[in-house]
Amino acid sequence: MKKYFKLYPHYIAMCIKTKLSYKVDAIIGIVSFLITNIVAFSTLYLTISSIPSLNGWTFEKMAFLYGFCLIPKSIDHVFTDAIWWLGGWAIRKGDLDKYLIKPLNPLFQLIADDFQYDGLGELILGIFLLIIYGPMQNITWSVSNVIPLIICGFFAIFMFTAIKLIFASIAFWTKRSIELMTTIYELSSFTKYPINIFNRFVKVILVYIIPFSLAMYYPIDYLYRGESIWILTLAVAAVTILLCVIAYSLWHIGLKKYESAGN
Amino acid sequence: MKVLLKRYMKRNPFKKYFAFVKGGILQAFSYKFSIFGWIIGDFIQIIILCFLWIAIYQYSPTTEINGFTMPMMLTYLVSARIVSQLVFSGDSFWQIGEDIRYGYIANNLIRPIDYRKRLMTMDIGNFFGIMIIAFIPIYIVSITVLHFAIGAMFPTWYNIIFFFISSLASLLIISSFNFMIGQLAFFTGALFGIGMIKNELLMFLSGGYLPIAFFPEKLQAILNILPFTSVLQTPNFILMGNYGITETIIRILIQFGWALVFSVLASLTFKGTIKHVTSVGG
Numbered sequence: 001m002k003k004y005f006k007l008y009p010h011y012i013a014m015c016i017k018t019k020l021s022y023k024v025d026a027i028i029g030i031v032s033f034l035i036t037n038i039v040a041f042s043t044l045y046l047t048i049s050s051i052p053s054l055n056g057w058t059f060e061k062m063a064f065l066y067g068f069c070l071i072p073k074s075i076d077h078v079f080t081d082a083i084w085w086l087g088g089w090a091i092r093k094g095d096l097d098k099y100l101i102k103p104l105n106p107l108f109q110l111i112a113d114d115f116q117y118d119g120l121g122e123l124i125l126g127i128f129l130l131i132i133y134g135p136m137q138n139i140t141w142s143v144s145n146v147i148p149l150i151i152c153g154f155f156a157i158f159m160f161t162a163i164k165l166i167f168a169s170i171a172f173w174t175k176r177s178i179e180l181m182t183t184i185y186e187l188s189s190f191t192k193y194p195i196n197i198f199n200r201f202v203k204v205i206l207v208y209i210i211p212f213s214l215a216m217y218y219p220i221d222y223l224y225r226g227e228s229i230w231i232l233t234l235a236v237a238a239v240t241i242l243l244c245v246i247a248y249s250l251w252h253i254g255l256k257k258y259e260s261a262g263n
Numbered sequence: 264m265k266v267l268l269k270r271y272m273k274r275n276p277f278k279k280y281f282a283f284v285k286g287g288i289l290q291a292f293s294y295k296f297s298i299f300g301w302i303i304g305d306f307i308q309i310i311i312l313c314f315l316w317i318a319i320y321q322y323s324p325t326t327e328i329n330g331f332t333m334p335m336m337l338t339y340l341v342s343a344r345i346v347s348q349l350v351f352s353g354d355s356f357w358q359i360g361e362d363i364r365y366g367y368i369a370n371n372l373i374r375p376i377d378y379r380k381r382l383m384t385m386d387i388g389n390f391f392g393i394m395i396i397a398f399i400p401i402y403i404v405s406i407t408v409l410h411f412a413i414g415a416m417f418p419t420w421y422n423i424i425f426f427f428i429s430s431l432a433s434l435l436i437i438s439s440f441n442f443m444i445g446q447l448a449f450f451t452g453a454l455f456g457i458g459m460i461k462n463e464l465l466m467f468l469s470g471g472y473l474p475i476a477f478f479p480e481k482l483q484a485i486l487n488i489l490p491f492t493s494v495l496q497t498p499n500f501i502l503m504g505n506y507g508i509t510e511t512i513i514r515i516l517i518q519f520g521w522a523l524v525f526s527v528l529a530s531l532t533f534k535g536t537i538k539h540v541t542s543v544g545g
Contacts, residue, residue: 024450032456032463035460046477047315047319047473047477051328052324053322054318054319055322190311198314
């Protein structure tokens with residue numbers, strides 16, 4: 001385990017060095033994700049500001065929720081973007097071979113292979129939104145509501161990673177699963193809106209099956225309603241750990257089944 | 264007669280470009296997989312949009328928001344997403360970008376074919392290809408669903424014809440625009456990022472995410488002078504039957520005006536770019 005902690009900075013440093021050999025490209029990459037999210041956010045602003053409030057949800061409340069959802073999503077984006085590659089074409093091209101010949105955990109090698117700084121654009125906007133809209137909420141900030149929010153956000157990062165890995169691992173059987181992965185990943189967009197505007201079917205999926213809302217929407221909802229977030233935090237932690245176990249097992253079984261392309 | 268026809272074909276300068284139109288159509292057909300990926304990716308966004316707007320109208324004190332009723336709004340948003348796939352279907356940006364990046368541009372310039380015309384004719388081909396395999400089936404399904412769900416109107420036959428002309432004009436504008444932006448490949452390799460910035464801003468400013476009527480008034484005034492609204496909102500409104508016949512014709516003329524302006528701009532910038540190519544070659 002210690003070995004991995006030692007190795008990871010080297011992997012990342014190598015990746016950053018390669019990428020920073022084109023500095024302008026790096027900046028454009030970050031700016032592009034920043035702009036994409038600013039456009040999405042402006043659209044939300046223009047949409048919501050056309051009416052006084054959406055079932056008690058003012059724009060300030062939605063903006064804070066938006067920022068909160070962006071942070072775990074972007075952190076996952078920065079560190080584990082290589083998982084997309086597994087669902088996309090790694091299996092068909094037999095590219096996983098290079099991870100199997102080194103005496104290191106193949107999943108570690110896969111994840112450490114990429115440091116996707118593009119996600120920093122989303123992260124910057126997320127933090128910015130929390131700083132701007134946090135004080136505008138009618139909430140007394142204290143340890144008892146900030147800490148559980150941070151914990152929920154922390155687990156949400158791993159929830160993204162686990163869900164991505166589960167659906168990417170399906171590619172071991174189907175050769176390619178990126179379309180399915182995209183659909184499932186896109187479900188996380190639902191969490192940016194008050195869940196009551198969606199019908200029951202969507203709610204059930206987002207709470208019990210692909211539980212993005214559990215980790216990102218409900219903590220904020222509880223916060224606004226002044227309820228304790230601690231029990232929810234426990235549930236989020238338990239569900240995330242379960243998802244991680246499922247994801248790792250699926251990856252492990254798939255990897256055993258994996259045969260390189262060719263012979 | 265046959266000989267005459269052959270001679271005519273030989274002289275016809277457009278003939279060689281028809282091959283690229285055909286190539287563009289076939290290229291679009293080969294993208295079946297990515298179109299499938301786009302449908303399921305966009306599908307969730309569209310569902311979210313519909314839920315969100317139904318809720319917005321529920322909590323709105325008036326039945327009309329900025330001149331849009333709920334069925335109109337949903338039809339506009341769904342249709343804008345589908346129309347955007349058609350008018351943004353050109354591949355010029357990537358073609359010129361990669362040609363510059365990998366150096367194929369030099370080869371392309373010595374061929375007895377005008378490079379710009381070639382890319383534009385390929386874009387036209389892509390347009391027809393996407394129209395056949397994606398736009399027509401997806402639009403028919405969506406408008407039928409919207410018709411039975413919220414009473415959206417089917418387009419009239421003449422609006423369909425006007426839409427066709429209008430969206431082709433949009434394609435020409437975008438094709439020149441992409442050609443201009445693609446030349447940035449000389450300065451950076453981050454084509455993916457530039458493409459993303461370009462697409463997002465185009466989509467937003469042309470009314471792809473929201474009708475321009477929802478923008479702040481000052482921004483609306485600026486956007487009405489700029490060409491963006493011509494690109495997506497115009498064909499979409501034509502298809503929805505929002506314009507009378509005279510207004511439709513005026514709007515289409517404005518579109519072709521912009522197509523001309525952008526075409527000239529693209530040619531001018533490309534002249535500068537070609538000089539750059541020779542200077543790099545030594």
